Amino acid sequence: MAFPVDLRRCQVLGLAGTACLALGGETAGALPVEDLLHPASARAALGLVGVYFGVVLLIAAWVLLGRLVRGPRPPAPRALLLVLAAWAAPLLLAPPLFSRDVYSYLAQGAMVEAHMDVYAHGPAQLGGPLADEVAPLWRHTGAPYGPVFLAVAAALSGLTRGELPAGLFGMRLVALAGVALMAAALPRLARHSGADPSAALWLGALNPLVLLHLVAGAHNDAVMLGLLGVGLVAALGRRPLLGAVLVTLAALVKAPAVLGLAAVVALQMRAGRSPAKALVTTTVAAAGTTVAATAVAGTGYGWVGALNTPVSPQNWALTTLLGRATRALLEHLGSDLAPLAIPAWHALGIVAAAIAIALIWLRLRLRPVYALGLSLAAVAALGPAIRPWYALWGLFLIAAAPSTSVRHRTAAVTGVLALSVLPSGGPADTGQLVLAVSGGALAVVVLWQAHQAELAPALGRAA
Numbered sequence: 001m002a003f004p005v006d007l008r009r010c011q012v013l014g015l016a017g018t019a020c021l022a023l024g025g026e027t028a029g030a031l032p033v034e035d036l037l038h039p040a041s042a043r044a045a046l047g048l049v050g051v052y053f054g055v056v057l058l059i060a061a062w063v064l065l066g067r068l069v070r071g072p073r074p075p076a077p078r079a080l081l082l083v084l085a086a087w088a089a090p091l092l093l094a095p096p097l098f099s100r101d102v103y104s105y106l107a108q109g110a111m112v113e114a115h116m117d118v119y120a121h122g123p124a125q126l127g128g129p130l131a132d133e134v135a136p137l138w139r140h141t142g143a144p145y146g147p148v149f150l151a152v153a154a155a156l157s158g159l160t161r162g163e164l165p166a167g168l169f170g171m172r173l174v175a176l177a178g179v180a181l182m183a184a185a186l187p188r189l190a191r192h193s194g195a196d197p198s199a200a201l202w203l204g205a206l207n208p209l210v211l212l213h214l215v216a217g218a219h220n221d222a223v224m225l226g227l228l229g230v231g232l233v234a235a236l237g238r239r240p241l242l243g244a245v246l247v248t249l250a251a252l253v254k255a256p257a258v259l260g261l262a263a264v265v266a267l268q269m270r271a272g273r274s275p276a277k278a279l280v281t282t283t284v285a286a287a288g289t290t291v292a293a294t295a296v297a298g299t300g301y302g303w304v305g306a307l308n309t310p311v312s313p314q315n316w317a318l319t320t321l322l323g324r325a326t327r328a329l330l331e332h333l334g335s336d337l338a339p340l341a342i343p344a345w346h347a348l349g350i351v352a353a354a355i356a357i358a359l360i361w362l363r364l365r366l367r368p369v370y371a372l373g374l375s376l377a378a379v380a381a382l383g384p385a386i387r388p389w390y391a392l393w394g395l396f397l398i399a400a401a402p403s404t405s406v407r408h409r410t411a412a413v414t415g416v417l418a419l420s421v422l423p424s425g426g427p428a429d430t431g432q433l434v435l436a437v438s439g440g441a442l443a444v445v446v447l448w449q450a451h452q453a454e455l456a457p458a459l460g461r462a463a
Contacts, residue, residue: 014061020054022094052439097216103133109153119302146252147297181226189400204399213389244285266368319349353382373397
């Protein structure tokens with residue numbers, strides 16, 4: 001007998017999940033340095049269990065909502081947006097979760113506000129309490145972000161006067177604005193592609209990765225994807241200049257969005273413009289936007305060189321893992337080529353991504369939104385660094401595609417990635433892994449007991 005599913009049940013279950021996330025994050029999240037607890041302390045352990053208990057509840061709510069969306073009477077997009085708002089609400093005031101990147105954003109904004117070269121120097125140059133909040137790995141690393149995001153961070157720094165709680169809240173509001181733009185764009189992109197708008201919202205906006213990393217983690221990928229989405233909507237609405245401007249602004253938050261300009265060109269060609277005119281129009285709009293945004297931000301063009309910002313040696317990108325294995329083998333053999341192993345694999349990954357993108361566009365040039373989603377997925381998968389939220393680059397647009405098989409695969413990947421990072425954003429030891437598994441297992445037990453309690457009256461009536 002199937003578990004009974006309705007929209008209200010899904011909303012309440014997901015709300016319980018994000019509430020547990022927020023509560024657990026109070027002791028196990030990416031807290032300010034002065035509030036950090038030792039991982040072995042009872043409060044930190046209880047918080048870690050609570051966070052993973054909440055993550056599993058949220059995933060379960062999302063899966064059940066997916067059943068409802070695929071059912072005979074799917075909820076309307078407006079109803080799903082209300083569910084998204086309810087799920088996100090407990091995270092609004094929660095501490096940062098799953099990453100300390102938001103502290104880097106605040107420190108970089110303060111550097112721009114102080115007229116420091118944020119691309120030549122890391123937050124250590126800023127000094128003071130705010131720089132101390134940045135993860136040690138990134139304190140001496142220049143910003144890898146474009147002038148649009150740094151201008152936003154600098155404005156926020158001026159408004160909050162360097163106060164950490166206000167800055168964290170402001171950065172989360174910026175991320176929420178990006179998620180709102182994503183949610184507004186998805187139904188329109190889905191209708192254009194011949195996909196179900198409700199299914200697109202379910203996969204692309206109510207996705208646990210969106211709530212865990214774009215909302216709870218306050219990552220600037222939300223702003224990039226939001227601007228990219230509304231830019232594509234504008235281009236679909238026969239406003240190619242506006243579309244090119246918005247997509248360029250997205251790329252000036254984070255560079256991968258620059259691939260969206262290819263979709264803007266393709267959409268103009270589908271509307272009847274010649275390839276040359278479409279290319280020139282898009283190029284001029286992108287160049288003008290870049291010059292204007294860089295001048296307003298006052299950061300200069302150091303962001304071009306910052307695209308080569310070094311990646312974390314602990315990251316688990318495919319090319320990095322292959323590079324480490326190759327380096328270890330060469331070191332075992334006594335070869336002098338060992339130091340070149342990781343750079344070589346990174347270069348091969350970039351070449352492979354370029355080839356994959358070319359093949360995608362040759363095959364799917366008449367479906368530019370879908371082609372762009374697959375291209376961004378290829379960049380994330382084959383690039384030199386990867387984080388769980390990078391999966392959202394491609395998933396956001398793939399969600400608007402009519403391909404059910406692709407959506408099923410990306411949904412499965414989501415469930416795995418949602419469980420892959422500790423709420424503190426740091427590496428896990430054995431004890432923390434045991435606590436995380438315990439929290440998730442406890443949630444599974446609670447869900448099973450609830451399932452049995454739901455079935456018992458129905459089985460009694462049947463008997």
